[in-house]
Amino acid sequence: MTATGPAQTPSHVIDLTGRVAVVTGASSGLGRRFAVVLARAGATVLAAARREDRLKELAAEQDGILPHRCDVTDETDCMALIARAEELGGVDILVNNAGWAESLPALEQSVASFRKTLDIDVTALFQLSVLAARSMSQRGAGAIVNIASILGLVASAPVTQSAYGAAKGAVVSLTRHLAAEWARSGVRVNAIAPGWFPSELTADMLDDDSARRWIGRNTPMGRPGRPEELDGALLLLASPGGAYITGQTLAVDGGWTAR
Template structure:
């Protein structure tokens, strides 16, 4: 029986976190490392990754452009050099807030390439490594905007991408469950990040978020720790194919 601290003990595990140079990805890397995992922190900004790695001995900086197939293969190979991939957190993402009528097709494609296609490729590569080790956990970072519309904010491309992430999570979970690979998603509500910085800094937008969130405020980064550790660790060993909204009640309205 798994009880107490064992449900969040990740000692001996190797985790990969994309988009780890700032914001929520940085927090995810530190949270997993604090739980005992060796974390390969991936992003394009090497200086920020090195700064992150300096904060915890369990974090290894690795530059990666997730839209580059060779970079993705090298990222998983780096984790395998450390023992193999046990946990993958697909956190890297992109959003372009444009009205659908004004959004260039190239911008829409870029959103899908980063938020869906790259996530799929990394998941497949990681799942192959996990299967050889008897299983593992993939945690996709979706969004409440993949569950409900973003209106009045014009983010149809981002919403479509995150909706695809949620659907893909279910499909991969069902396909890989016999191999011991669990696939789940977290759908954060409004949290501070590079993507939300402008909105949260705007007084009227911040009031709108508070007014429409039943708990009356945006989330704090540490309020995602529990969901991450549950889905990535032994405490969630019988959970797969699920999307956990951590949103202060946004989607419960």
């Protein structure tokens, strides 16, 4: 073994040419961006969500993206999604991005609403990860990138999102457990914990002046994130550039969790 290893250009390290990627929740927000970034890095991307019209628009805008309708809480839909990836050669990259949150004080939240959050944000992610890992481990390689949240690492107060925080905390833990369990089969599992980024999910917060000022005051970098500021973390964890990284959660949060 040498200290330098084989020479590679920086762009080669994140080249995804010939890879098949699945991105859930690609009909809006961060998932839409993730699908475009992976496609521009050379991957064929199955863009999955329930709003198929949005996915078709996305596929028309960016080469390399194929729309696929999927409700991640529906087991049959998840199996069909991974089966479609098999037809394309097998899933190399899975980005578990689909997510949902409800802002409610815990004292006012029903158990049904708590369960719904866990269903979308954790159980569906677990199911898709298992389906993908079966296929990846047969080929001895694969990268799963889970989209967690800073609210899985620290409390959300004064924002009232305890169910969402519990779900994202579970995503962080599941990322470690699955990574350790699958490490020897070549399947890497990592997570990104975004801070505050503009999307449908955060529109109420980021469109509100006082909430935006609160985010600015509490973020060491003084502002919310820009969608493109997640590109580097995604490409690192999804590509050969992250070949020896597994079980990690990378906060991309302008310093929010460093305080």
